Amino acid sequence: MTKIATWNVNSLRVRLPQVLDWVSSYQPDILALQETKLQDENFPVADIKTAGYEVIYSGQKTYNGVAILCRVSAGINAVDIVKDLPGLEDSQRRVLFATYDKLRVLNVYVPNGESVESDKFQYKLTWLKKLTAYVKQQLKLYPHLVILGDFNIAPEPRDVHDPEAWQGQVLFSEPEHAALKTLLETGLCDTFRLFDQQEKQYSWWDYRMLAFRRNRGLRIDHILASNALGGLCTSCKIDKEPRRRERPSDHAPVIAEFKL
DNA sequence: ATGTCTCAGGGACTGAGA
Numbered sequence: 001m002t003k004i005a006t007w008n009v010n011s012l013r014v015r016l017p018q019v020l021d022w023v024s025s026y027q028p029d030i031l032a033l034q035e036t037k038l039q040d041e042n043f044p045v046a047d048i049k050t051a052g053y054e055v056i057y058s059g060q061k062t063y064n065g066v067a068i069l070c071r072v073s074a075g076i077n078a079v080d081i082v083k084d085l086p087g088l089e090d091s092q093r094r095v096l097f098a099t100y101d102k103l104r105v106l107n108v109y110v111p112n113g114e115s116v117e118s119d120k121f122q123y124k125l126t127w128l129k130k131l132t133a134y135v136k137q138q139l140k141l142y143p144h145l146v147i148l149g150d151f152n153i154a155p156e157p158r159d160v161h162d163p164e165a166w167q168g169q170v171l172f173s174e175p176e177h178a179a180l181k182t183l184l185e186t187g188l189c190d191t192f193r194l195f196d197q198q199e200k201q202y203s204w205w206d207y208r209m210l211a212f213r214r215n216r217g218l219r220i221d222h223i224l225a226s227n228a229l230g231g232l233c234t235s236c237k238i239d240k241e242p243r244r245r246e247r248p249s250d251h252a253p254v255i256a257e258f259k260l
Numbered sequence: 261a262t263g264t265c266t267c268a269g270g271g272a273c274t275g276a277g278a
Contacts (some may be wrong), residue, residue, distance in 0.1 A: 010278080011266055035278085037267070062267050063277070112278055120277095152278095206278090207264035250265075250278080 001234070002260040003028040006148040006221055007242075008109070008204070008251035012036040012067070015249055016044055020051050022242055028255060029071045030100065032107035034150045036065035043067070058083040058093045066096040066107050066149070076100045088130045095131075097138075103229075103260065104142035106135070108149035113170045121170060124152070128179040136186045144260070145226040147188065150204075150251065152220050153180050155190065159219035161202065171218055188224040191236040191256045203238050204251045212243055223256045232259045 005028040009015040012033065023031060031053075036043070038059045048055045052071060056078050059065035070076060078098040085095050094109040108131065113124035139145055153176045157163035166172040184190070192201075202217025211217060225233055236256040243252045 014266070035266095114277080206262090209261080209263060211264095247265090 002030070002103075002258045003255060004030045004032075004105075004146060004148065004223065004258065005253050005255040006032040006034070006107070006150075006223060007253035008034040008150040008221060008249060010035050010037075010249040010251065012038055012044065012065070013042075014247065016047060018242055018245060018248070020047065022239075022253065023051055023053065023069065026239070026253075026255065027071065028069075029074050030103075030105060031069040031253075032096075032105065032148050033067040033069070034065075034107070034109035035063075036067050037062060038065055054078070056081060056096065056098060058096050060091070060093045064093045064109055066093060066109055068096055068098055068105060068107050070100055074100075085127070085130050086134050088127065090127075094127075099142070102142075102144050104138060104145040106138070106145065106147040108147060108151070110150060110152045112152050113176070115170050116168065116173050116175070118170075121175075125175055125179055128176075128183065132179070132183045132186060135183060135188070139187050139226055143226060143228045144232075146223060146229060146256075148223040148254070150220060151180065151222050153177070154218040154220050155180055155222075158199070159202070161200065161216045161218070166218070171220060184224065187227050189227060189230040191223045191225050191230060191233045192219070192238075192254070194230060194233055195236060201238055202252075203254055205243065207250050212248075221251055221254045223254055225256070225258075229258065233257070234259060
């Protein structure tokens with residue numbers, strides 16, 4: 001059984017204790033992190049190694065930053081590491097791709113977009129187009145591919161606490177839905193929707209307005225699997241527990257298990 | 261009621277980004 005997880009930690013400097021605590025209890029085989037907000041020279045390699053994980057990372061000052069942890073006892077090295085989205089000139093550290101044994105892992109921190117009127121929204125759509133082109137090519141090379149991270153898109157009305165209010169807003173707009181649909185149509189499935197789930201399951205809640213306490217959230221963090229890998233998925237869940245703790249990230253981890 | 265959190269710059273608070 002292989003456990004694969006994703007978590008936007010909103011600063012690994014702040015969240016390192018929570019992350020170490022969480023990996024020690026869940027023991028994921030692979031954990032993709034987003035918004036580490038750390039330059040590579042400041043990355044806490046030693047603490048993560050002590051916790052029993054190998055790690056690769058790609059960061060920058062203040063914003064963005066991604067990392068992938070792999071449990072040492074899995075005995076696998078990351079190879080074919082990619083830190084830039086092919087075809088996109090971009091200094092923002094938002095992607096980290098690596099192969100672990102036969103599994104291709106694409107960790108993504110999709111641009112937020114700010115608002116549908118913003119230039120950043122166009123950047124988000126361009127970014128997703130480049131990602132889709134890359135995934136299409138990668139699926140030919142790797143039957144077992146997982147793309148996971150903070151997509152900053154809630155796919156359906158049931159993934160939004162108040163779909164009427166959010167309709168047309170950034171994170172839940174038509175162009176974003178079209179972009180996500182095109183990505184999925186390359187041959188991916190949303191592992192969360194392979195299974196019966198309770199209603200009102202979200203992965204992100206605004207820090208403001210008591211959003212978590214009221215469960216006013218969105219499901220914007222996803223684990224998407226190639227169809228072949230999706231066939232091996234046995235569960236996908238959102239773990240709200242770390243969001244209840246002291247000094248939480250605004251996101252909760254998402255975890256999927258595979259017969260690998 | 262955009263009500264929180266994080267970071268950087270610069271040495272208290274403000275602005276950016278989410």
